Amino acid sequence: MSLLTSGVNPHLADLSNKCIWSATGVYALAMFAHMFEWTFGSKGAVARRSVEQASLAEAAAEAALPVPGKAKKVTVTVAAADGGTTTLTRTALAGAGATVVTSGRGEAAVDGPGAAGTSERADLFGRIAVSLTVLGFMLNAGGVLLRGLSVLRWPWGNMYEFSCAFAVTMVGAYLVLLALGKPVRWLGLPAVLAACLTLGMATSVLYTDSEQLVPALHSYWLAIHVTAAIICGGAFYAAFATTALYLGRESYDKRKAAGLAGGPFRIPASVFERLPATATLDKLSYRINAMVFPLWTFTIIAGAIWAEAAWGKYWEWDPKETWSFITWVVYAAYLHARATAGWKGRKAGYLALLAFACFLFNYYGVNIFVTGKHSYAGVG
Amino acid sequence: MSDTDLRAQGSEDAERLSSAPVDSDGPTGIGVAGWLRWTWRQLTSMRVALILLFMLSLAAIPGSLIPQTSQNAFKVQTWKAAHQGITPLYEKLQLFDVYSSVWFSAIYILLFISLAGCIVPRTWQFVGVLRAAPPAAPANLTRMPVYAAWRTSADPQAAVAAAERLLKARRFRAHRGGTAVAAEKGYLREVGNLLFHLSLFALLAGFAWASLASGQGGKLVVEGGGYTNTMTQLDDFSGSAFYQASDLDPFGFKLDGFTDKYQTTGDQIGSAREFTAHIRYWNGADPSKLTAGEIQVNHPLEIGGSKVFLIGHGYAPVITVKDASGKVVYHDAVPFLPQDSNLTSTGVVKVGDYGQKDGQKVQLGFQGFFLPTAPANFGVNTGPRSLFPGDADPALVLTAYAGDLGTDAGSPQNVYQLNLSHLTQLQQDGQIAKVKLKPGEGWTLPDNYGSISFDGYKKWATFSVSHRPGNSVALAGAVLAILGLVGSLFVQRRRIWVRAVTTPDGRTLVELAGLARSESAKIAEELAELAVDLQDDAPALDEDEPAGADEAAGDEDDEAADEAVGEAVHETAGPAVPEPADPGSDPADNPKE
Ligand code: HEM
Numbered sequence: 001m002s003l004l005t006s007g008v009n010p011h012l013a014d015l016s017n018k019c020i021w022s023a024t025g026v027y028a029l030a031m032f033a034h035m036f037e038w039t040f041g042s043k044g045a046v047a048r049r050s051v052e053q054a055s056l057a058e059a060a061a062e063a064a065l066p067v068p069g070k071a072k073k074v075t076v077t078v079a080a081a082d083g084g085t086t087t088l089t090r091t092a093l094a095g096a097g098a099t100v101v102t103s104g105r106g107e108a109a110v111d112g113p114g115a116a117g118t119s120e121r122a123d124l125f126g127r128i129a130v131s132l133t134v135l136g137f138m139l140n141a142g143g144v145l146l147r148g149l150s151v152l153r154w155p156w157g158n159m160y161e162f163s164c165a166f167a168v169t170m171v172g173a174y175l176v177l178l179a180l181g182k183p184v185r186w187l188g189l190p191a192v193l194a195a196c197l198t199l200g201m202a203t204s205v206l207y208t209d210s211e212q213l214v215p216a217l218h219s220y221w222l223a224i225h226v227t228a229a230i231i232c233g234g235a236f237y238a239a240f241a242t243t244a245l246y247l248g249r250e251s252y253d254k255r256k257a258a259g260l261a262g263g264p265f266r267i268p269a270s271v272f273e274r275l276p277a278t279a280t281l282d283k284l285s286y287r288i289n290a291m292v293f294p295l296w297t298f299t300i301i302a303g304a305i306w307a308e309a310a311w312g313k314y315w316e317w318d319p320k321e322t323w324s325f326i327t328w329v330v331y332a333a334y335l336h337a338r339a340t341a342g343w344k345g346r347k348a349g350y351l352a353l354l355a356f357a358c359f360l361f362n363y364y365g366v367n368i369f370v371t372g373k374h375s376y377a378g379v380g
Numbered sequence: 381m382s383d384t385d386l387r388a389q390g391s392e393d394a395e396r397l398s399s400a401p402v403d404s405d406g407p408t409g410i411g412v413a414g415w416l417r418w419t420w421r422q423l424t425s426m427r428v429a430l431i432l433l434f435m436l437s438l439a440a441i442p443g444s445l446i447p448q449t450s451q452n453a454f455k456v457q458t459w460k461a462a463h464q465g466i467t468p469l470y471e472k473l474q475l476f477d478v479y480s481s482v483w484f485s486a487i488y489i490l491l492f493i494s495l496a497g498c499i500v501p502r503t504w505q506f507v508g509v510l511r512a513a514p515p516a517a518p519a520n521l522t523r524m525p526v527y528a529a530w531r532t533s534a535d536p537q538a539a540v541a542a543a544e545r546l547l548k549a550r551r552f553r554a555h556r557g558g559t560a561v562a563a564e565k566g567y568l569r570e571v572g573n574l575l576f577h578l579s580l581f582a583l584l585a586g587f588a589w590a591s592l593a594s595g596q597g598g599k600l601v602v603e604g605g606g607y608t609n610t611m612t613q614l615d616d617f618s619g620s621a622f623y624q625a626s627d628l629d630p631f632g633f634k635l636d637g638f639t640d641k642y643q644t645t646g647d648q649i650g651s652a653r654e655f656t657a658h659i660r661y662w663n664g665a666d667p668s669k670l671t672a673g674e675i676q677v678n679h680p681l682e683i684g685g686s687k688v689f690l691i692g693h694g695y696a697p698v699i700t701v702k703d704a705s706g707k708v709v710y711h712d713a714v715p716f717l718p719q720d721s722n723l724t725s726t727g728v729v730k731v732g733d734y735g736q737k738d739g740q741k742v743q744l745g746f747q748g749f750f751l752p753t754a755p756a757n758f759g760v761n762t763g764p765r766s767l768f769p770g771d772a773d774p775a776l777v778l779t780a781y782a783g784d785l786g787t788d789a790g791s792p793q794n795v796y797q798l799n800l801s802h803l804t805q806l807q808q809d810g811q812i813a814k815v816k817l818k819p820g821e822g823w824t825l826p827d828n829y830g831s832i833s834f835d836g837y838k839k840w841a842t843f844s845v846s847h848r849p850g851n852s853v854a855l856a857g858a859v860l861a862i863l864g865l866v867g868s869l870f871v872q873r874r875r876i877w878v879r880a881v882t883t884p885d886g887r888t889l890v891e892l893a894g895l896a897r898s899e900s901a902k903i904a905e906e907l908a909e910l911a912v913d914l915q916d917d918a919p920a921l922d923e924d925e926p927a928g929a930d931e932a933a934g935d936e937d938d939e940a941a942d943e944a945v946g947e948a949v950h951e952t953a954g955p956a957v958p959e960p961a962d963p964g965s966d967p968a969d970n971p972k973e
Binding site (some may be wrong): 008060072073074075076077078079088090127208209211212213214215216217218219221271290291296297298301304305307308309310311312313314315316317318319322323326327329330332333335336337339340341343358366 | 653909
């Protein structure tokens with residue numbers, strides 16, 4: 001009998017499990033902190049950052065600048081998405097060579113103030129939530145890394161490992177946006193909520209011990225194809241959450257214009273008031289989706305190349321391939337919708353939600369309910 | 381059509397920085413030709429492309445839920461047997477062959493016709509755009525989405541020349557006409573978009589080539605055995621229009637050994653960890669020039685124009701049958717087929733040349749199980765089941781039949797099944813004769829039929845030999861598609877106009893305006909940077925009120941503004957639609973709502 005030395009470092013595997021468990025807990029705490037943030041935030045007065053405020057801020061910033069003397073100053077009028085105009089001012093100090101931006105981007109600043117509203121207590125909870133999210137992210141990423149080290153291979157060979165990595169990219173996508181200085185703390189609750197659910201599901205239902213891979217997965221395409229798929233998953237989720245909020249905010253705005261009280265689905269108005277403006281949400285979700293779409297295309301193509309090496313045909317309409325294709329086509333339809341009169345806005349938003357639903361089904365649904373050739377499912 | 385519709389459409393044109401087709405609402409012209417033209421325009425419109433894309437995704441779903449003949453014919457048979465009521469309807473709807481069905485094909489063919497009808501004119505139009513100068517500055521620049529202006533004492537010509545130099549330094553295509561410069565950048569967006577859509581055709585061509593000129597065959601080889609790539613040796617073969625049995629690439633190989641390793645501990649016990657076929661192969665007509673090679677899952681071996689893939693594996697017990705006189709009448713390694721993941725395998729032994737018994741011609745048949753890791757006892761209901769896929773404790777379980785195998789009738793028989801119609805099962809002590817053998821053990825058959833011995837076992841592997849051209853075309857298409865997408869989605873196409881005119885008070889008014897795809901906020905910053913740079917050559921005069929602000933706010937220039945938009949639009953699109961100027965709330969500035 002040919003015995004294989006197991007090739008697993010049990011200590012690292014154990015440590016990885018502990019990291020993932022802790023990450024789940026920390027994400028849960030972050031989730032509660034965000035809930036407090038949203039709750040307390042509703043008590044403070046909900047102030048919208050208005051155009052007037054923005055220009056006040058500009059004036060203040062300008063006043064703080066050294067007296068221009070021979071400075072060059074230009075003010076650009078920008079037509080904003082909601083029909084108004086904003087201005088963007090640039091000043092260059094003579095001889096200094098550098099230009100100084102005194103106002104932000106030329107976008108109408110009618111975004112809500114964020115989850116915390118104007119309440120300081122809520123803001124504190126928000127900051128705690130972000131810190132906890134960062135901690136959870138590190139534990140989560142550490143868990144994935146240790147799992148990989150325990151078997152010295154890429155740690156995404158089955159659904160448990162895939163889910164853990166998926167949570168990393170979901171939270172990662174949100175933290176990257178934060179780190180880029182985008183005001184996206186409102187995305188925190190959806191992000192940690194999904195991470196909690198994903199990790200909870202992973203540790204309870206999908207768990208498998210850390211082991212080497214089946215021969216079908218012995219390929220460097222695992223590293224390329226699956227890594228790309230995981231990154232796509234995280235980013236698609238961020239876009240999905242943004243689109244959903246866009247649709248909510250959009251119907252809230254419509255209700256408000258029609259004189260109705262409260263938001264859709266009986267969600268209090270103050271929640272929507274604190275979200276960014278529809279135009280901002282819409283733009284952000286489009287940008288994320290558009291950024292990820294080429295990567296998703298690449299993921300499918302890398303999968304096809306792998307299939308060619310593994311099964312002899314690059315495309316066989318295996319259920320996994322089929323659903324990746326469906327997902328891809330619906331995202332393509334979404335991008336088309338954005339460029340088609342009469343399909344922008346809400347309808348395109350629905351397409352984006354549908355596309356993400358296809359992505360999710362491809363991951364959970366196909367692995368669990370449909371039998372195909374993809375052998376990494378490893379459920380049960 | 382209401383006033384707002386008109387305005388929306390006009391603004392749509394003003395924002396045109398892409399050659400996307402514009403949807404038309406009703407038939408234009410008269411009679412059949414008009415309707416044909418209308419139909420064609422509809423088919424090649426964005427709206428229909430969108431709907432077709434949506435239909436394509438819907439149409440792909442059933443094939444992922446219902447078994448497909450092309451993937452697993454056996455599963456289709458089982459499914460049909462289990463759902464006899466609905467099967468005829470499903471067959472009529474081609475639901476077992478979704479991806480080659482009439483309706484699925486119709487959708488993607490329509491989509492590709494639509495694509496061709498969309499892409500070809502767009503390509504020509506874009507070539508025209510590239511050959512012409514960027515569209516001249518509209519008369520009223522204040523109507524553009526981003527705008528800046530100041531007064532200077534510099535000479536208008538000098539200011540415009542400086543602007544042209546700066547724009548060119550920023551790699552804009554700039555063109556000076558009179559007192560204005562028109563500049564455009566980001567053509568790669570359109571190039572990328574066209575490239576992406578065109579490469580979809582390359583993908584399709586690759587697919588088509590592959591399905592017309594590829595062939596695939598399967599072969600089971602036992603350790604120590606060999607294979608020559610000819611029709612007679614293949615277990616099965618499926619060719620296509622341009623690749624038939626006679627086109628098989630000449631090569632062959634010998635299977636020297638097969639390695640399989642499995643997980644022995646933990647919750648994944650029995651999971652496969654390694655499969656490797658060790659072979660020596662030849663390419664061409666000369667089978668004596670052998671090269672050593674390995675084939676693993678994921679690592680096929682390319683020989684000549686074919687690739688050899690490792691598909692499956694199993695065990696082949698080596699069996700010797702002797703007649704009552706002790707003469708060997710059968711000796712072979714018999715491949716048994718795995719039934720479960722622990723490689724419980726079933727197979728049959730057909731002894732066709734047993735000879736005579738009691739003066740009559742007799743044949744023997746054996747039916748059995750091979751268990752690589754046999755349990756001490758078999759369950760009553762489950763029958764023989766292996767505990768582990770590796771050969772930790774192999775055993776062979778046999779029952780025996782005598783009579784007529786039916787092999788002499790001439791009709792081909794399944795080598796893995798006994799035709800029991802003329803066979804009688806041997807009995808012992810009033811019960812079915814049955815034995816469990818370890819390697820090296822033998823069994824003396826009842827009724828003086830002689831003996832059978834289980835000498836040992838070999839492993840076997842199945843290979844798929846596949847010849848598939850067109851992969852490189854599809855791959856090239858795919859790579860170009862990604863490159864095109866990146867260009868199309870990450871590059872911004874935008875226009876900047878700079879105009880300098882002498883105002884009645886003798887000074888110079890410098891105006892800058894920009895237009896970009898609505899998704900970008902960068903144009904404002906780009907314009908600001910350009911303006912700051914331009915102030916080196918055209919320094920702003922100290923004024924409390926920036927010049928041009930009054931124009932920006934004023935509506936007095938309605939007629940001129942409309943003309944200006946018309947001009948700007950005319951470069952890329954059809955006639956301009958007159959629209960009232962109202963810079964503040966005009967949907968022109970607000971294409972997304
Ligand atoms: C075969 C199926 C098709 C697929 C998978 C597909 C996919 C895509 C994708 C992913 C984009 C986004 C890239 C971008 O925004 O620049 C896009 C844009 C575009 N597609 Fe397609 N497309 C298909 C068919 C068509 C057809 C039939 C037409 C013509 C009616 C068309 C016209 C366009 C246009 C004009 C754009 C650019 C929109 C813009 O300017 O933003 N496509 N397509």
